[in-house]
Amino acid sequence: MVIYRARVFDTPDNPFAGGRLRSASDIALVVDDGLITSRTDFDTARTAHPEAQVVDLRGGVLIPGLVDTHVHLPQVRAIGHLGKPLLDWLDQCALPEEAKLGDPAYAEAVAGEFLTGLISAGTTSAMVFGSHFASAMDIFFSAAEKSGLRITSGLVTGDRNLPDALLTDVERSTEEGQALIDRWHGKGRLRYAVTPRFSFSAGPELLAAGGRLVEENPGIWVTSHLNENVDEVAGVAEIHPEALDYLDTYDRAGLVGRRTVLAHNVHPQDRELERMAEAGSVAAHCPTSNSALASGFFPLRRHIEAGVRVALGTDVGAGTGFNLLKEGVQSYFMQQLDPAGGVALNSAHLLHLATSAGAEALELDEVGVLSEGKRFDAVLI
Numbered sequence: 001m002v003i004y005r006a007r008v009f010d011t012p013d014n015p016f017a018g019g020r021l022r023s024a025s026d027i028a029l030v031v032d033d034g035l036i037t038s039r040t041d042f043d044t045a046r047t048a049h050p051e052a053q054v055v056d057l058r059g060g061v062l063i064p065g066l067v068d069t070h071v072h073l074p075q076v077r078a079i080g081h082l083g084k085p086l087l088d089w090l091d092q093c094a095l096p097e098e099a100k101l102g103d104p105a106y107a108e109a110v111a112g113e114f115l116t117g118l119i120s121a122g123t124t125s126a127m128v129f130g131s132h133f134a135s136a137m138d139i140f141f142s143a144a145e146k147s148g149l150r151i152t153s154g155l156v157t158g159d160r161n162l163p164d165a166l167l168t169d170v171e172r173s174t175e176e177g178q179a180l181i182d183r184w185h186g187k188g189r190l191r192y193a194v195t196p197r198f199s200f201s202a203g204p205e206l207l208a209a210g211g212r213l214v215e216e217n218p219g220i221w222v223t224s225h226l227n228e229n230v231d232e233v234a235g236v237a238e239i240h241p242e243a244l245d246y247l248d249t250y251d252r253a254g255l256v257g258r259r260t261v262l263a264h265n266v267h268p269q270d271r272e273l274e275r276m277a278e279a280g281s282v283a284a285h286c287p288t289s290n291s292a293l294a295s296g297f298f299p300l301r302r303h304i305e306a307g308v309r310v311a312l313g314t315d316v317g318a319g320t321g322f323n324l325l326k327e328g329v330q331s332y333f334m335q336q337l338d339p340a341g342g343v344a345l346n347s348a349h350l351l352h353l354a355t356s357a358g359a360e361a362l363e364l365d366e367v368g369v370l371s372e373g374k375r376f377d378a379v380l381i
Contacts, residue, residue: 001037003045004029004376006057010064011352012369016304021348026058031376039372057380063351064368065124065377066324067358068314070223070263070284072129073140073153074098075317076114082292086229086318087200089293094317098132099165107136111143118149121322122379125150125364127223127261127284127313130195132156132166134176141184150364152221154193155180157210158201160239170209177210181217193221193261198228199236199249211254221259224250226283227272228264229295247272256281261361263313264289265303266296277307282361285353287330289315297338298331304343311358324354 008027013019028045030038030052038045046054074097081093101107118126128144130137130153137155144151157173158166168176177194185192194210196202202210214220227233227246236246243249247268250256258280265272265283276283285298303310312327320326328350335342343349359368367377 001030001032001049001052003042003049003052003054004031004057004062005042005054006062006380007060008062008370009351010369010371011348011356012371014356015346015348015352019348019352021351029370029376034375036370036372036374036376039370060380062370062378062380064355064359064370065379066122066354067311067362067364067368068118068123068126068322068324069261069282069311069358069361070129070286070313071118071126071316071322073114074101074110074131074136076110076117078317079319079321081317084293085231086293086295087231089318095163095166097317099163101131101136102133102165104135104139107131107133107139108143111140115143115147115149117316117322119147121324122381123149123322123324124377124379125359125362125367126152127193127221127362128153129223130154130156132158132168134180137180138183141180141190145188145190148189150189150367152191152193152362154195154221154223156195156197157206158197159203159206161201162197168206170205173206174209174213177213178217181213181220185217185220191221192217193223194255195222196224196255198225198232199240199246200232204240204242204249204253207249207253207255214254221261222250222255222257223261224255224263226262226265227267229293230267233267245269245272247275251275259363263315264295264298266290266298268299268302270306273302273306273308280309282309282311284313285310285331286313286315286319286327287334288320288327289318291330291334292320293318297334297340297342299340300331300335300343301341309357309361310353311361312353328354
C-alpha cells in the first residue's frame, strides 16, 4: 500500500454539462495494488495506514493519465511535413512513409518510437490508427502489450486511391483481421478496432467486410476518418453515390455504433450529427492537424448541441507531436477564432477533453479521474 500526497486536478463531472475542475492543493490518494482505495486528507490517510509508504508529489501537479482517441502509428517519422492539404499530404508525405512498415525491422523501430512518444507525453491510453500490414500490427501489439499502455488498434484497410503496397481486398482483409482479433483482442490491456482507412480509399464491399467482423466479434471497436477535408468529402460522394452522406458509407456497412470513433468531422451535415448522437459514436477532435492541413474549424458547438461525444486526438503525423495538453490549447485557440461561433473553453473543458472524455469514449471506466475505486493511472507534471 502507498499513500501519494499530491496536488491533484481532475474532472469527475463533465464541464460541458455544468461540471467544474476538481482541484485539491494537498490531498492523499491511498493506493493498494494499483487501485485508489481512499481519497482524503493526508493526516487521515496516515492515521488509517501508519505502515504505508508515503510518496510526496507536491512538487508538481498530478492529473489523470491522458487519453488520445486518434493517433497514427506509422506516421511518427512523418511529423513536421506541413503546408499541404489533406489529399496532397497523404500522397506526398504520409502514405510513402506508411508503406515502409512492410519491412518488419522498420516496423519494429517505428513501434518502439511510437510507444515511447506516447509515454513521454503522459498518454496512458490510446485509440491507435494502425498499419496496412498485418505483420506490422503483430509487431506493434506485441510491443504495446509489454508497454503496459491501454491500446485499441487494428489493421488498416483500403482497396483504392492508395499506393499498390497498401491495397488489400475483402478476402485478405477479412482473413488477416480475424487472425489479429483472435491473437490480440482482450489480451491484457489490448483491444482490436476494425479500421478502414476512410471511405475515399474503401469501397462498399470492403466496408461491409469490416462490418461483418464487427458483427461476428462482439466487443471489438471501429475507427476511421470522417469529413476532414472538403475535397475528401466530395471524393467520397463520387465513390459512394448510394450513400446519404459520408457517415452513411460506414452506417450502411454496420460500422456506426457506440464503439465507433471517427476522427475530425470538420464538415458534418446535421443528419450526420444526429445519427452519431443516436448511435453514441465519438468524434475525435484533432485541432493541430486541422490547422496544419488547413482542413477547417471543428464545429464543437454543433457537436455538443447535437449530443455527440467529443474527445481529443493528436493525429501525430499531420500534427506536431504526441502532447495532448498542447492539443487542448490549440482547441482553445481554434474555438476563439471560429467565425461560426466557437465554444468558450476553460481549463476544466481542456483537461476533460484530454482525460475523462477520452476514457468515457473508449469505455475505460477504470481510468480518467482520480477517485476512489479507480485505477491509479496518473501523470505528474
